[in-house]
Amino acid sequence: MPRFLCFILMVCSFLFPMVLPAQEVLRGEVMVELEPVYGAYVDEKYPLEKEDAYKRALEEAALFFSAQIYGWSFDYDVGERARKIPENFELNPLGAITWGDPRLRVTHAEFRDMKFWAWMDYRPGESQLRRINAWKTGMIRNAQAVGHGPLGGPVEMSDWLAIRKTALEDSARAAVRAMLQGSERNRPKEAHGFISLQTFPAFFMDGGRWACSARFRIEIKEIVPFSAY
Numbered sequence: 001m002p003r004f005l006c007f008i009l010m011v012c013s014f015l016f017p018m019v020l021p022a023q024e025v026l027r028g029e030v031m032v033e034l035e036p037v038y039g040a041y042v043d044e045k046y047p048l049e050k051e052d053a054y055k056r057a058l059e060e061a062a063l064f065f066s067a068q069i070y071g072w073s074f075d076y077d078v079g080e081r082a083r084k085i086p087e088n089f090e091l092n093p094l095g096a097i098t099w100g101d102p103r104l105r106v107t108h109a110e111f112r113d114m115k116f117w118a119w120m121d122y123r124p125g126e127s128q129l130r131r132i133n134a135w136k137t138g139m140i141r142n143a144q145a146v147g148h149g150p151l152g153g154p155v156e157m158s159d160w161l162a163i164r165k166t167a168l169e170d171s172a173r174a175a176v177r178a179m180l181q182g183s184e185r186n187r188p189k190e191a192h193g194f195i196s197l198q199t200f201p202a203f204f205m206d207g208g209r210w211a212c213s214a215r216f217r218i219e220i221k222e223i224v225p226f227s228a229y
Contacts, residue, residue, distance in 0.1 A: 071196030147171030
């Protein structure tokens with residue numbers, strides 16, 4: 001069976017899912033650019049074929065649902081310019097939704113203004129629901145922030161998903177930093193903990209770069225002051 005036909009059959013199964021018992025459903029909308037937004041470098045893959053647009057939307061949704069359900073652990077070296085200590089923020093995924101997961105479905109899709117818009121649903125299993133509920137208990141706090149990533153193109157970074165991830169991870173860094181600034185009188189040296197995405201983020205252009213506005217749930221497990229060194 002031709003590859004494109006196989007792909008269409010898979011997408012149809014997403015668009016017309018079987019009826020499942022009522023349960024918690026995660027939902028979000030993704031947007032895929034069909035043409036490059038940068039003018040200096042044109043990726044040879046553009047304009048995107050419909051098959052590629054569907055695939056990108058599904059992969060992006062899987063990234064965001066994974067961040068909502070599993071989240072990341074983080075290690076943050078806050079840094080301080082006066083002491084010439086660089087800032088460094090590392091995220092480690094605690095789990096991921098894989099390509100082809102039948103729980104991930106497209107519920108509405110349309111091509112409009114050279115963009116592909118798709119609403120996605122994900123029906124988490126029991127173990128995933130426990131993880132989701134765990135993000136709503138204990139010392140979890142909410143935060144929102146804007147992060148930035150490269151515009152893209154062959155010279156900087158041509159992988160569209162890597163560009164999205166870079167901006168999302170930078171918004172996570174900004175959220176943790178803002179939380180520390182609001183709770184700590186003195187700038188700490190390090191912070192360690194866990195963070196998850198609350199809802200699908202919004203991407204937009206800001207000063208020639210991609211910007212990502214996102215809401216997070218954050219649990220700071222350890223704060224290391226400079227005095228410890």
